[in-house]
Amino acid sequence: MPILEKLTQPGQARHWTDSIPLEFHYTAGVAxxxxxxxxxxxxxxxxxxxxxxxxxxxxxxMYCPSCFIEMKDQFPIxxxxxxxxxxxxxxDRSGTDTELPITVGVVKFEGVKGGIVHLLDVDDSERVSIGMKVxxxxxxxxxxxxxxxxxLAFKPTSARPSKTSSEGGTMDRHAARTGDDQARSLLHSIEESGYPIEEDEMTISSLRRKIGKGELLTSDEDRLLHRLGDKAREWRKAVKSSSETEPTDTLSG
Structure with missing residues (x-):
């Protein structure tokens, strides 16, 4: 049938079923x-x-995204x-309902940029908290x-105690004390870093007051505190990097 011929009936169109073989390779790169x-x-x-x-x-x-130089120093953690x-x-990924919830998390490492997205090996997502060691x-x-x-998954380093006992529903004192100590330490780290907290002053004041009274933080407050902690760490690294910059690395004038 000529390519310019006009079709007047759908049945005049012809087609055939076949496949086009395609092949590609993706490498992870040297690093x-x-x-x-x-x-x-x-x-x-x-x-x-x-x-x-x-x-x-x-x-x-292979290359530092900030300095654009090759990174030859590699080591395992x-x-x-x-x-x-x-x-x-x-x-699940196919959209099929699962018998139990699937918990996925972003796992980071202290002092290291980047992270790994993977499954968390927990029976109950309510027992997962921001900052939990895995x-x-x-x-x-x-x-x-x-x-x-x-x-296979990332699993907690130790079983996290329940906030309430099965009998009386009272707060587990050891867990509360541990969480309070961690919050105090993180808040102190933020304040000592020199990070400019003007925009977050009201938030910091609220957290400081609550931690000072020994009250437990909500999940949102705990998440916010860790986010500020990450900002403070990045600020401290930037200040240190700036102070270590050699004169030859800085343009005069």
Missing amino acids: GEEFRRELRDNGRFLVSKCSKCKSTYIPAR DKPGYVYSFTSVNR TPSLKNLSERTGALTDI
Whole structure:
């Protein structure tokens, strides 16, 4: 049928069913391959450290996104991570309802930029809190392939005690005292960092007053306190990096 011929009936159109073979390969890059190899062989996470700004990144990468220089210093970390944020869903990736909620979190590591998004091994999402320490649960060595699926999930380093007892519903004093000490320490770190808190002065004052009275923070207040703590750490690093800048790195005039 000529290409310019006008069709007057749908049945005049012809078609055929076939497939077009397409193939592509995606590599993780040099640093990405090293990160995956370390995970597969030794069950550890590889990070990269910038020799100029001293920032450390996970997963390992070749170039510093701030200084644009190659990062040759790479090393594994063994310390536990902490939950930076999390959410729970009742459906899997195909949209099918699950019997139990699935909890996914962003896991970060103290003093390291970046993080890993993965499953959290918890029975109840209500027992997850921002800042909770977690460690990776890995497949057996013979089953690892160097993929992030080598990580089964991140599990809490220890069982988090319930806020209320099953009998009288009273507050677990040890858990409350531990949470209060952590909040005090984080607040002190924010105030000592020199981070400009003018915009957050009212929030800081409210948190300071509540922590001073020994009252437990709500989940939103706890999340806000950790967010301010992250800002304070970044501010401290920036100040330190600025003070370490050599005269030759700064343009005159």
